[in-house]
Amino acid sequence: MKIKWFYRWEFFLLLLFIVEIAIFGWISPGFLHVNNLLFSMNDFMFISIAAIPMTLVIISGGIDVSIGSIMGLCSIILGVSWSHGVNVWLAVIIAIFCGLAAGLFNGLIILYSRVQPLVVTLGSMFLFSGLALVISGGSKASGYEGISGFPDAFVQLGNGSFLGVPNPVWFLFVMTAAFCTLLHFMKYGRSVYLVGINSKAALYSGLRIKWISLSTYILSGLGGGLSGILLTSYFSSARADLGSEAVLPVITAVVLGGTSIIGGRGSIAGTVLASIVIGFMQYGLQAIGLTSEQASIVIGAMLILSVMARQSSFQKVMQWFRQRKSNSSDLMY
Amino acid sequence: MGKESLLQMSEIKKQFSENLVLKGVDMNVLSGQIHALIGGNGAGKSTLMKIITGLYQADSGQLFMKGEPVQFNSPGEAHKKGVYLVPQEPLIFPNMTVEENISIGLKQTKKVLKQKMRELNSTLGWNLDLSRLASSLSIAEQQLVELLRGLMRDAELLILDEPTSTLTHHEISSLFKIVKQLAHSGKGIVYITHRFSEIFELAHHISVLRDGVISASGPVSHFSYEKLIQNLMPEGKTFGSTMSVDHCKQEEKTEDKTPILTVKTLFGKRFRSVSFNVLRGEVAGIAGIVGAGRTELAEAIFGISQCVSGEVFLDGEDISTLSVRERIDRGLVYIPEDRSAHGVFSIASLKGNLTSAILHKGKGWFLPFKQEQKIAEQYLRQLSIRALNSCQSAESLSGGNQQKIVLGKFLAADPKVILFDEPTRGIDASARMDIYELISELKKKGISIVLISSDPEEIMALSDHVWVMHEGKLVKKLENDAITLDQITSASFGVEEEVTAP
Amino acid sequence: MKVLSRLLQIREASILLFIFLFVGCIGIVNPAFTSGDSLGLILKSSMILLVLAVGQSFVLLTANIDVSVGSTMGLSAAVCGILLSHGVSGYLAVGAALVIGLCIGAANGLGVSFFRIPSIIMTLGTLGIVRGYMLFYTEGRWIEDIPHYFKELSAAAFLGIQLPVWIGGIAAVLAFIFLSRFSVGRYFYAVGDNEAGARLIGLPVRFITVLAFTFSGLSASIAACLFVMNIGFVPNQTGSGIELQVIAAAVLGGVSLSGGQGSLFGAALGAIFLEVINHSLVFLKVPAYWNNAISGFLLLLIVTGDSRFQLWLKGNGKKKKQEQEDMNRSKLPKSGEDGYEDKVVL
Numbered sequence A: 001m002k003i004k005w006f007y008r009w010e011f012f013l014l015l016l017f018i019v020e021i022a023i024f025g026w027i028s029p030g031f032l033h034v035n036n037l038l039f040s041m042n043d044f045m046f047i048s049i050a051a052i053p054m055t056l057v058i059i060s061g062g063i064d065v066s067i068g069s070i071m072g073l074c075s076i077i078l079g080v081s082w083s084h085g086v087n088v089w090l091a092v093i094i095a096i097f098c099g100l101a102a103g104l105f106n107g108l109i110i111l112y113s114r115v116q117p118l119v120v121t122l123g124s125m126f127l128f129s130g131l132a133l134v135i136s137g138g139s140k141a142s143g144y145e146g147i148s149g150f151p152d153a154f155v156q157l158g159n160g161s162f163l164g165v166p167n168p169v170w171f172l173f174v175m176t177a178a179f180c181t182l183l184h185f186m187k188y189g190r191s192v193y194l195v196g197i198n199s200k201a202a203l204y205s206g207l208r209i210k211w212i213s214l215s216t217y218i219l220s221g222l223g224g225g226l227s228g229i230l231l232t233s234y235f236s237s238a239r240a241d242l243g244s245e246a247v248l249p250v251i252t253a254v255v256l257g258g259t260s261i262i263g264g265r266g267s268i269a270g271t272v273l274a275s276i277v278i279g280f281m282q283y284g285l286q287a288i289g290l291t292s293e294q295a296s297i298v299i300g301a302m303l304i305l306s307v308m309a310r311q312s313s314f315q316k317v318m319q320w321f322r323q324r325k326s327n328s329s330d331l332m333y
Numbered sequence B: 001m002g003k004e005s006l007l008q009m010s011e012i013k014k015q016f017s018e019n020l021v022l023k024g025v026d027m028n029v030l031s032g033q034i035h036a037l038i039g040g041n042g043a044g045k046s047t048l049m050k051i052i053t054g055l056y057q058a059d060s061g062q063l064f065m066k067g068e069p070v071q072f073n074s075p076g077e078a079h080k081k082g083v084y085l086v087p088q089e090p091l092i093f094p095n096m097t098v099e100e101n102i103s104i105g106l107k108q109t110k111k112v113l114k115q116k117m118r119e120l121n122s123t124l125g126w127n128l129d130l131s132r133l134a135s136s137l138s139i140a141e142q143q144l145v146e147l148l149r150g151l152m153r154d155a156e157l158l159i160l161d162e163p164t165s166t167l168t169h170h171e172i173s174s175l176f177k178i179v180k181q182l183a184h185s186g187k188g189i190v191y192i193t194h195r196f197s198e199i200f201e202l203a204h205h206i207s208v209l210r211d212g213v214i215s216a217s218g219p220v221s222h223f224s225y226e227k228l229i230q231n232l233m234p235e236g237k238t239f240g241s242t243m244s245v246d247h248c249k250q251e252e253k254t255e256d257k258t259p260i261l262t263v264k265t266l267f268g269k270r271f272r273s274v275s276f277n278v279l280r281g282e283v284a285g286i287a288g289i290v291g292a293g294r295t296e297l298a299e300a301i302f303g304i305s306q307c308v309s310g311e312v313f314l315d316g317e318d319i320s321t322l323s324v325r326e327r328i329d330r331g332l333v334y335i336p337e338d339r340s341a342h343g344v345f346s347i348a349s350l351k352g353n354l355t356s357a358i359l360h361k362g363k364g365w366f367l368p369f370k371q372e373q374k375i376a377e378q379y380l381r382q383l384s385i386r387a388l389n390s391c392q393s394a395e396s397l398s399g400g401n402q403q404k405i406v407l408g409k410f411l412a413a414d415p416k417v418i419l420f421d422e423p424t425r426g427i428d429a430s431a432r433m434d435i436y437e438l439i440s441e442l443k444k445k446g447i448s449i450v451l452i453s454s455d456p457e458e459i460m461a462l463s464d465h466v467w468v469m470h471e472g473k474l475v476k477k478l479e480n481d482a483i484t485l486d487q488i489t490s491a492s493f494g495v496e497e498e499v500t501a502p
Numbered sequence C: 001m002k003v004l005s006r007l008l009q010i011r012e013a014s015i016l017l018f019i020f021l022f023v024g025c026i027g028i029v030n031p032a033f034t035s036g037d038s039l040g041l042i043l044k045s046s047m048i049l050l051v052l053a054v055g056q057s058f059v060l061l062t063a064n065i066d067v068s069v070g071s072t073m074g075l076s077a078a079v080c081g082i083l084l085s086h087g088v089s090g091y092l093a094v095g096a097a098l099v100i101g102l103c104i105g106a107a108n109g110l111g112v113s114f115f116r117i118p119s120i121i122m123t124l125g126t127l128g129i130v131r132g133y134m135l136f137y138t139e140g141r142w143i144e145d146i147p148h149y150f151k152e153l154s155a156a157a158f159l160g161i162q163l164p165v166w167i168g169g170i171a172a173v174l175a176f177i178f179l180s181r182f183s184v185g186r187y188f189y190a191v192g193d194n195e196a197g198a199r200l201i202g203l204p205v206r207f208i209t210v211l212a213f214t215f216s217g218l219s220a221s222i223a224a225c226l227f228v229m230n231i232g233f234v235p236n237q238t239g240s241g242i243e244l245q246v247i248a249a250a251v252l253g254g255v256s257l258s259g260g261q262g263s264l265f266g267a268a269l270g271a272i273f274l275e276v277i278n279h280s281l282v283f284l285k286v287p288a289y290w291n292n293a294i295s296g297f298l299l300l301l302i303v304t305g306d307s308r309f310q311l312w313l314k315g316n317g318k319k320k321k322q323e324q325e326d327m328n329r330s331k332l333p334k335s336g337e338d339g340y341e342d343k344v345v346l
Helices: A002-027 A034-043 A045-059 A067-083 A088-113 A117-138 A152-159 A167-185 A187-197 A199-204 A209-235 A247-256 A268-288 A296-328 B045-052 B075-080 B098-103 B110-123 B139-152 B169-184 B196-202 B225-232 B244-250 B294-302 B324-330 B350-354 B369-382 B399-411 B429-444 B456-462 B485-492 C002-009 C011-029 C036-061 C069-085 C090-114 C119-138 C148-155 C163-181 C183-193 C195-200 C205-231 C242-252 C264-283 C288-331 C337-345
Strands: B005-016 B019-030 B034-039 B060-065 B068-070 B083-086 B157-161 B188-192 B205-210 B213-219 B259-268 B271-279 B283-287 B307-314 B332-335 B417-421 B448-452 B465-470 B473-479
Touching: A002 A268, A034 A045, A034 A167, A034 A268, A045 A067, A045 A167, A045 A187, A045 A209, A045 A247, A045 A268, A067 A088, A067 A117, A067 A209, A067 A247, A088 A117, A088 A152, A088 A209, A088 C288, A117 C242, A117 C288, A152 A167, A152 A209, A167 A187, A167 A209, A167 A268, A187 A199, A187 A209, A187 B350, A199 A209, A247 A268, A247 A296, A247 C119, A268 A296, A296 C119, B005 B045, B019 B034, B019 B045, B019 B188, B019 B205, B019 B213, B034 B045, B034 B169, B034 B196, B045 B083, B045 B157, B045 B188, B075 B083, B083 B139, B098 B110, B098 B139, B110 B139, B139 B157, B139 B169, B169 B188, B169 B196, B188 B196, B196 B225, B205 B225, B213 B225, B259 B294, B259 B448, B271 B294, B271 B448, B271 B473, B283 B456, B283 B485, B294 B332, B294 B417, B294 B448, B324 B332, B332 B399, B350 B369, B350 B399, B369 B399, B399 B429, B429 B448, B429 B456, B448 B456, B456 B485, B465 B485, B473 B485, C011 C264, C011 C288, C036 C069, C036 C163, C036 C183, C036 C205, C036 C242, C036 C264, C069 C090, C069 C119, C069 C205, C069 C242, C090 C119, C090 C148, C090 C205, C148 C163, C148 C205, C163 C183, C163 C205, C163 C264, C183 C195, C183 C205, C195 C205, C242 C264, C242 C288, C264 C288
Parallel strands: B034 B188, B034 B205, B083 B157, B157 B188, B283 B448, B283 B465, B332 B417, B417 B448
Antiparallel strands: B005 B019, B005 B060, B060 B068, B205 B213, B259 B271, B259 B307, B465 B473
16 A cells, blocks of 8 residues: 555656646647657756665655765766776776765764764765865866866767667666665665664664665765766766755655655655656756756745645545545455 | 532534544533543543643534633643643653743743742642753653643643553652642542553542543442443453453463573663573563663663673573574564554554564565565454554554554564563553453463563463562562562562562 | 863853864964954854854754755845845845845745645755746846945944944844743744644744744845845855855754754854854965865764764763662662572572
8 A cells, every 4th residue: 555655646746747748848849859858868867866865865764965965076086086097987986986985984974973864964065075176176177177088988878878768868767677676675675664664663673773774875875976977977077066056956856756854755766757857847947948047946846835735635635545445445455 | 529610521523534533522520520531542532632732623512611611722722721731741841941841831930930830849749850951850750840830820620641651659659649639729630541540549530431422421439440341341342351361370381491581690771680581481570660670671681772791591592692683583572662662663554564573584685575465464363453454554553453563563573582561551451451362372372471561460460470670680589379469569669678589 | 071071061162162272273373364354354254154053043943944045045135236236225125135034934934834844845945946036036147236335334343343243243142132031932942842742831833933934034134135245246156055054053053953952152153163164274275175175074073073972971971870879779788689699590
């Protein structure tokens, strides 16, 4: 039933998505072109990719606001190690490890100090973005242009396509499938939910709560690292400030996707759908002639309205639905 | 007693979505009266109280305060009319001093308030230090703070919601004195409790709430123990006998004399030098007052908290250094006292709850959905949990059924030894019988149970032998005929410290 | 030792100590830092963060959070700037800015208290809406033609203290008095400490929540006016990202994110400390890009250090109490104890 409930919210997001596409298509017919739609996704893939592991963090009852800084840090580390003569793919691996290490750092401090995750990651947000600036400043990479001139193979990672679908979208597919499996079909995912619902009860049930919350931060660091790499490839330049504005869109995507900010509820599919809805909204509004920042009016309003709807009427409607259903078909589940 | 009417309720009805909780409640509390209100879990007591104090509004019906019709839209309005609720779990502000806790929300100047507080404190004979930080108060002291809050607001009707559930024996008797004193001075008191002995000791008048209506009401002299239980039981279900409990104790003891759980000189937070053995298939009671260190001991045996020194053996194997998970795997489980906070995953499905303690067992990293379903159905049936299906969320169940879910989750771990902490806390009379039956069934299966309880009668009825804990030490072991109320109570309070030789 | 550990328990004292130590250390390396001029400059420029941190503290005390202050500040600054550049009187422009802050804050408060939207989500939403609206309103342009008289206000001094410091100081002191001297002030603590309890004893929980967010919004617009005064122009990114610095400042000053704990004085000191760090690097001849790394590192160090210290104190206190109890017990006659243990071991 729980899964069913989520399914419903995702269904609502899907509807929203279709309505959105239809409206923009109606306003500017060029919008509806399949290739146009697919390739416009490249613009916001980094949000989706960071939001997927963030879903786990928030479900387990934490939050990670350092994600944007991790993107910048990984990007600049990739760039600096490449410009120092490291093979670009090796540099990518170094950047991934850097993301994992940043997540590990967050998780360890949260466990060790017992300070709220928001405070700790707020501090590490400054620390990571500062480190990124220091590394970039130390290697004389100018702030605006960053390190560029990456080999074509690496640039294709974010700009090329395979079977007519852009690489970042493939990337999203893989991430979604992997994290869906992890969260919804594996024991690990179940324990993430349980810790988020009631960490005390999880402790008494013999779950390894420390490891579980630590691991969600590591995964979130991984998400930040992958996003940073993708952004670097997409812009074909490594900069310390890549992703510095990503925190709020990432959290917006997770929350709009149905994840409860206090933990225990949420799904990967919801997050992915929500991030796509937001992305296309931004893209569509840009097509109409607004800047992406002006488009944040609509996204902010969507966030508040959706949570308001879920808080009150949506739940009531669903309850009514559920009751009717369970009356008619008790044995279905 | 028997003066003017203080608060009268007539035909109070309240519905939540499609669930009619109160079906027309009539009740009349007089000034100077201690009015006991009893009822099973889910009978609607707390809803009724929330309506009286303005947290909820009734769908229909009328409240009268001293004859005049009133309606409370918020607790503040109820306070102005002299109604004050002392909640079951005290709701204090931990980061404030006692004084601030009491005076917050009152309009008079600090000086006047302090003066009044001192006077109240001295007339009631409490010596509560007003400058202490509330987070340092014991639960009993927190309750006193709540009472003072009500009195400072010139409450004429005090509602006490299970005030004794967290108190020690001493504290209970001083509370009783205070309650009687308050009633004597003309205040009306609604006293909610599960403990019958308190009713007969304290109350003038009894009302029984069952399924949203008052099923019986009258002066306390009209009631007997049996009649009360009869009124509490759901209609159609007759009450067997409290004595059925004794059966499980009478059964012949198992032949197996090898201890399954051995605790050797365990030291830790709030307990010292604890050693005992539990044999296979026996129920070992640990009696004592609240705060004697029993829960801390159980948590240390289970591995939740660290112990300073000492060893724990399960089935001959030293488990002192193992994690909680490993201890569960070896067959040791602890059913925590506070089951809603430490046991239930409220928004998880029943399936998810029931399998949470065995999630890591079995091969593979993937969730075994079919097996999970089977386990869930098995325990829903075995514990007769009233649920539509195994996918609904735990919070949609009543309190009693949620408790059973917690039991089921630990039984699913296939334990050899169960540390059962306050098995009947917050449970109504009929569910209590179910739990007792379950314990005797488990015992028959050869599972050993360490029963921790503050209720001496419960301990006496169920245990094969009893240890009494006092100030962190096991001060006494009682067996067979030595298990008497006198012995348990006196040892609980450390009256005699010598040990009966085995 | 006892006095020191007592002092360290008071967060305000420890942060003040940190500030003095830090300023002292930098002063040793570069005496120019401790000159009146440069300290005055730091104080003046820290007023924006200080006012915001004081406003945010009200929200944090009620166990909520307000991440929309940056964009509220941006919009207020834009409105104030545009009105001024159109020749509207200074009073009216400032008044309009304050009204905007008030309204946005109240809207946040209503959403959180009446519609039960978690505060982080509500203010995240208004963050986007207000930021987007500001860019509509300014059409993305910078506002540069602020009249001279308004810019000069920032240099105006009374009793040797500059006007922005007066404004920030007075606002902070008024807020401090309101919170500590009026009984309503305790309500903020009560709501954050135990919301259910506050409701039960009849406190106006919703009203207090709305009030807290309104103060936070108001503080954002005061900060906006200071910004216009100090900087003299309004870039379209005004205030973006400052919300996290504000929260960091309040947390640094000992305001707890879980509500009910902390003081405005601490939050103000936290804001000053952050600004001191930012400005000190120049004097240390460290490149400015070290700013964030050092602030972040110090924030983590202080917050985790404080948490560990409190835990240690608690553990230590308990241990001592336990020892005391054990001592007392050992004085009692204990006839059976030892015999009992022996028996079981056998």
